[in-house]
Amino acid sequence: MLAKIHVTYKKGVLDTQGQAVHHALTDLGYNEVKQVTVGKYMEVHLKGLSEENAKDRVREMCEKLLANTVIESYRYTLSPTE
């Protein structure tokens, strides 16, 4: 099982990297850009778990370590590994 995890700042938390990237894109002429969010992407390979179990375990990993829930939110997808 492969967990693809995205961690981004919560609403109301200033994303300074996103702002800087937004400015850079505007400087390059991409005036259609409305907002940029910079976050983290992680791939966690799991072994020997049913999808149901994997859901619980990945949520726990996010809550405990992978995201700081004071400032960040997380979302993930699970897919079978080849």
Add this chain to the structure above:
Amino acid sequence: MKCGVVVFPGSNCDHDCYHILKHIFELDTEWVWHKDSADLDAFDFVVLPGGFSYGDYLRAGAISRFSPVMKAVVRYAQKGGKVLGICNGFQILVESGLLPGALMQNRWQKFICKPVFTRVESTDTPFTSLCRERPILRIPIAHHGGRYFAQEDTLKAMQDNQQIVLKYCEPGGTVSEASNPNGSMDNIAGVANEKKNVFGMMPHPERSADPLWPDQDGQLIFKSLIQSF
């Protein structure tokens, strides 16, 4: 009086803290290794020094908070033991939940290393009691992730309970946008827990506590702590 300086892989202000405590204040000072989860009850206080523990991987302090020694630090703090976290030590304390809020990347993306002025907002803590007469301290900062953040309700509770202990200010003591080096919410430079036995600060008092340096304001933090016993 006996104190401990915790050493994580990547701590780099541990020797500075040790030097100030052992040679300037002549305390019985011991190293505490990050793999050691034994009780810290023999210490009068414990310092989590600055640095880049575990390379700041994932988030500053995120991995260190699960090191064996942090289990002991949490037990120690819950029993009322006094814990001072400086810079990376502060980041570890917020990650571990011993202090409220979070520390994020600086507002203007840069690592900042310079002396700043901070105003002591609360002298009703074991870490700042001697700052009543001299509430403005000139202490250096050196960090990339020192932008303090807390959710509104947390911040309100902290204000009500006088947990906001240090704020960045101008030399005369005015807390202003211009004197905020990293974009911290409310200019916050240091906070305490509800019981005031755990204190974290981004500025480095150990870098301004040796009588050989012209800046010695950091001494007030250590002196307050020593006198609190």
